[in-house]
Amino acid sequence: MNAVKLTSTLTFRLGTLGAVLTDRFTARLAAHDLKPKHVGLLAVLDSGVAASQLDVAKIMSVAPSLVVSLADRLEELGAVRRERDPSDRRRQILTLTAEGRDLLAECARAAAELDAELLEGLDQEGAETLRVTLSTLARRTGLPAD
Amino acid sequence: MNAVKLTSTLTFRLGTLGAVLTDRFTARLAAHDLKPKHVGLLAVLDSGVAASQLDVAKIMSVAPSLVVSLADRLEELGAVRRERDPSDRRRQILTLTAEGRDLLAECARAAAELDAELLEGLDQEGAETLRVTLSTLARRTGLPAD
DNA sequence: CTTCATCATTCAGCTTCTGAACGATTTGGA
DNA sequence: TCCAAATCGTTCAGAAGCTGAATGATGAAG
Numbered sequence: 001m002n003a004v005k006l007t008s009t010l011t012f013r014l015g016t017l018g019a020v021l022t023d024r025f026t027a028r029l030a031a032h033d034l035k036p037k038h039v040g041l042l043a044v045l046d047s048g049v050a051a052s053q054l055d056v057a058k059i060m061s062v063a064p065s066l067v068v069s070l071a072d073r074l075e076e077l078g079a080v081r082r083e084r085d086p087s088d089r090r091r092q093i094l095t096l097t098a099e100g101r102d103l104l105a106e107c108a109r110a111a112a113e114l115d116a117e118l119l120e121g122l123d124q125e126g127a128e129t130l131r132v133t134l135s136t137l138a139r140r141t142g143l144p145a146d
Numbered sequence: 147m148n149a150v151k152l153t154s155t156l157t158f159r160l161g162t163l164g165a166v167l168t169d170r171f172t173a174r175l176a177a178h179d180l181k182p183k184h185v186g187l188l189a190v191l192d193s194g195v196a197a198s199q200l201d202v203a204k205i206m207s208v209a210p211s212l213v214v215s216l217a218d219r220l221e222e223l224g225a226v227r228r229e230r231d232p233s234d235r236r237r238q239i240l241t242l243t244a245e246g247r248d249l250l251a252e253c254a255r256a257a258a259e260l261d262a263e264l265l266e267g268l269d270q271e272g273a274e275t276l277r278v279t280l281s282t283l284a285r286r287t288g289l290p291a292d
Numbered sequence: 293c294t295t296c297a298t299c300a301t302t303c304a305g306c307t308t309c310t311g312a313a314c315g316a317t318t319t320g321g322a
Numbered sequence: 323t324c325c326a327a328a329t330c331g332t333t334c335a336g337a338a339g340c341t342g343a344a345t346g347a348t349g350a351a352g
Contacts, residue, residue: 004255006185011167013289014167017284018164025157036161089299112150118287141264198331200329209310
């Protein structure tokens with residue numbers, strides 16, 4: 001009883017909306033020849049101390065082998081530096097370079113512009129409430145919540 | 147100036163959160179041997195009159211050839227009926243069967259359960275505000291907003 | 293100093309999806 | 323009436339993105 005409408009569930013709505021926004025972000029990133037996961041990796045490095053590739057893989061919930069190829073590309077762009085951990089030479093420590101920080105900032109600005117488009121005409125209060133609520137949901141989902 | 151943090155943009159947050167929720171939904175759907183897109187197709191048929199495969203493809207923003215394989219599977223499950231449009235025999239009209247409606251309802255219930263898990267402990271008011279805001283955003287993004 | 297665990301890397305392959313054929317049908321002129 | 327172009331569904335090859343199983347290098351434990 002009280003039949004649920006699929007399209008009004010958060011699960012479906014956040015899923016589809018998230019997909020659309022990711023597509024838009026991907027389109028913006030195309031200019032830099034990057035994918036969202038590349039930027040996600042930059043963000044991980046930015047918001048923490050130096051991390052090994054395996055650490056990054058765990059944080060991103062992604063296979064270690066994927067981190068290799070993401071880091072390959074970012075290293076090639078000069079956005080990331082790869083160094084063996086002196087205290088454990090198996091570990092590759094990834095760190096953001098100055099260029100990497102710039103690149104991340106540029107991508108973040110692109111995302112913010114997409115946000116502005118999305119929220120255009122929405123009341124300021126609603127937007128702020130949305131941010132707070134999503135931050136809460138992100139936190140309890142194990143995602144970066146800032 | 148006022149540097150934007152990527153992880154706190156809606157673009158990034160909705161993208162990652164949406165991906166997590168879609169993964170969870172996919173896991174629930176595994177029991178029925180369905181993917182979210184199958185259920186999305188059922189939802190399109192449910193919320194409209196009879197539609198041709200091309201109509202569905204446009205609504206779902208997906209290649210027509212993908213609709214073929216989704217419909218193949220759903221037809222095989224008896225959830226969907228395929229009939230040539232008598233007034234234009236090129237068109238394949240897709241309609242929900244009674245089984246299809248049941249299946250959709252079951253999937254919607256699964257999504258609602260995931261919603262409950264996600265919102266557990268969140269204040270009722272915040273949840274309701276979230277629903278309303280997301281509905282608005284869905285509408286202005288060309289997604290089903292109900 | 294040998295055995296087992298851990299990390300990065302490569303690579304084969306899976307899944308999901310698209311775009312280019314193609315056949316069947318319809319439409320719009322000449 | 324007939325033909326050319328457009329439209330719809332279908333098949334199929336293959337791109338894209340990712341995983342999991344090897345492999346080699348290094349480290350830890352006895």
